[in-house]
Amino acid sequence: MANYKVHDNPIRDEWVAKLGKVTSVKAATQFIQDFRKAHTTPLRTEHTLDLDYLWIESKIEEKLAVLRGDAFVDEDLLNLCTTGEAAGMVVKHWAQKMEKATDKYSAEKILIQFRQLYKPPVMPVNYFFTADTQMGSRLMELRNTNYYATSLPDLRKERGVKVLHLGVSKAAH
Amino acid sequence: MALSTATKAATDALSVNRAPTTVGPQEVHKWMQSFNWDFKNNRTKYPTKYHMANDTKEQFKIIAKEYARMESVKDERQFGTLLDGMTRLNAGNRVHPRWGETMKVASNFLEVGEYNAIAAAAMLWDSASSAEQKNGYLAQVLDEIRHTHQCGFVNYYFAKHYHDPAGHNDARRSRAIGPLWKGMKRVFADGFISGDAVECSINLQLVGEACFTNPLIVAITEWAAANGDEVTPTVFLSIETDELRHMANGYQTVVSIANDPAAQKYMNSDLNNAFWTQQKYFTPVLGMLFEYGSKFKVEPWVKTWNRWVYEDWGGIWIGRLGKYGVQSPASLRDAKQDAYWAHHDLALLAYAMWPTGFFRLSLPDAEDMAWFEANYPGWYDHYGKIYEEWKALGCEDPASGFIPLQWMIDKGHDIYIDRVSQVPFCPSLAKCSGSLRVHELNGQKHSFSDEWGERMWLTEPERYECQSVFEQYAGRELSDVIVEGHGVRADGKTLIAQPHVRGDKLWTVDDLKRANCKFADPLDKF
Ligand SMILES: [Fe+2]
Ligand SMILES: [Fe+2]
Secondary structure, three states: OOOOOOOOOOHHHHHHHHHOOOHHHHHHHHHHHHHHHHOOOOOOOOOOOOHHHHHHHHHHHHHHHHHHHHHHHHHHHHHOOOOOHHHHHHHHHHHHHHHHOOOOOHHHHHHHHHHHHHOOOOOHHHHHHHHHHHHHHHHHHHHHHHOOOHHHHHHHHHHHHHHEEEOOOOOOO | OOOHHHHHHHHHHHHHOOOOOOOHHHHHHHHHOOOOOOOOOOOOOOOOOOOOOOOOOOOOOOOOHHHHHHHHHHHHHHHHHHHHHHOOOOOOHOHHHHHHHHHHHHHHHHHHHHHHHHHHHHHHHHOOOOHHHHHHHHHHHHHHHHHHHHHHHHHHHHHHHOOOOOOOOHHHHHHHOOOHHHHHHHHHHHHHHHOOHHHHHHHHHHHHHHHHHHHHHHHHHHHHHHOOOOHHHHHHHHHHHHHHHHHHHHHHHHHHHHHHHHHHHHHHHHHHHHHHHHHHHHHHHHHHHHOOOOOOOOOOOHHHHHHHHHHHHHHHHHOOOHHHHOOOOHHHHHHHHHHHHHHHHHHHHHOOOOHOOOOOOOOOOHHHHHHHHHHHOOOOHHHHHHHHHHOOOOOOOOOOOOOOHHHHHHHOOOOEOOOOOEEEEOOOOOOOOOOOOOEOOEEEEEEEEEHHHHHHHOOOOHOOOOOOHHHHHOOOEHHHHHOOOOEOOOOEEEOOHHHOOOOOOOOHHHHHHHHHHHHOOOHHOO
């Protein structure tokens, strides 16, 4: 694992340099979406940045927010995603997707993907948080219905975990 | 500039519902009852599975002027006593040093809990739709602000008056070093303010306040007084008199959702998770702070726990909520077993990892050992002998270069961190109810130490992404991490943490470096 300091480390420097080359809203949007898909949430495809991804992500957010602030007029700041899409339409589209989800695993995937793609500053906060709350409430309902109905072994299978070790429990039951 | 919707709604309501011209408490209370936050779209901005009823009553009966009067009297008592009487008696220095160290943890951590309780109560204010219920939560916000100040003041007071201020004054700076802060943030921060708003209320009010403030804020005053600390009881009892009303708020949360069909679907699993979340940390940590962080013992932790957690809360309080469909949590049985051994397990690991703290720990002496064995038969053969071996190897002496953590690694007693609670767990030495589980998901390995937490993670993996200190620091040398994480005193070389509470033989960065102890992630073996 990483034998370097928490702050001021070579990984962070490397990403700050990469980010320095990003100069437009369009490029920064692509940059943050790619980054979030690869390095954030349980759906991430890589674990190489596990120690630093939150810091790096915050730097990309900062950059995109500044670029967006310069490029957008007030009206757009409140209503437009940095992808160029109308926030209201995007939110409607994802809410419908969530509505159609019938099981917790697909609902969870929808919400995480929504966050990877649209978490601010890609989408204006006024749209994002309302949508996230509504979708999150729906996900909670699906996850918490019959919470104990599935046994742990079956739950592990459904989740797709590889069991590496199971100790013997001294628990009372 | 245009008024915000909230301000406009409040202004409109005020013009319809004029404030009373006299200030009799009953009249003011009546007015507050009829005061209504009737926003057009009264939908909370926080996610929840539940629907809170519009007509819930408030049990927080003393409000507005009466409330302010009462709290100002309580504040005067506290600050007057501390700044005048106690200071003249040199109370800050009459504390047994073991207990002085315990308060570095207890008050700094409770301050975090109080701070997050401000946000939690505010979130419930936003979520509730009954005006009376909103009043109750809003007053709780004020209380929690007061408590945050009070806890901060305890550490401020000790930093000024106690002979060893390091840790009282700057605990937060060193928060990234050890595992103890992470677990505390799980119960005191995440548990109170993340996820379903009603689930947060269950964590904060139904479990945190109704169950664990009794041992955390009341029992601690007995231990404090027994160990010469007159400061903590003055402050903490002042806090606890407010907590009673917060428990009433938790009761009203349940009442407000009782008629919602959703409540019967979700409430008991939320309660079980909340109870397990809170107990997983508090049961071992409080037991450890009381029994290992004191010279003079009050009563065995298991007895306190059984009386307040098992009988008073699990039986009587939850029993009173039975008519609303609330059941005693199923995890209470495992918790009962943990109340006996889990704090001994944790104390051993905490001592093994002593350099990562922001406080000083000490080995049990002969008198302590006799007390432990008398109250927890079997203690000596399992734990006592290890402490004796560490002492013989010179764990207290900086010249020895011996860190018990190295002993753990050399003997193959790997320490794992439970992903969900962040509480450390050593499967080869633990006597608590847990067992090690290691899973790989999407290329990442995770360890767990009990089935309740494992289920929570399997259900909501994105909620438990906190890295363990072993994952963060694998490969790094201990003193290097401690220097970077601000674990050093103002002289630039002496460690804040120490493996004893004596005045001499303090460990420095160089002593630690000589031990050449390296962080390793036990999950790498799988
Ligand atoms: Fe409080
Ligand atoms: Fe409280």
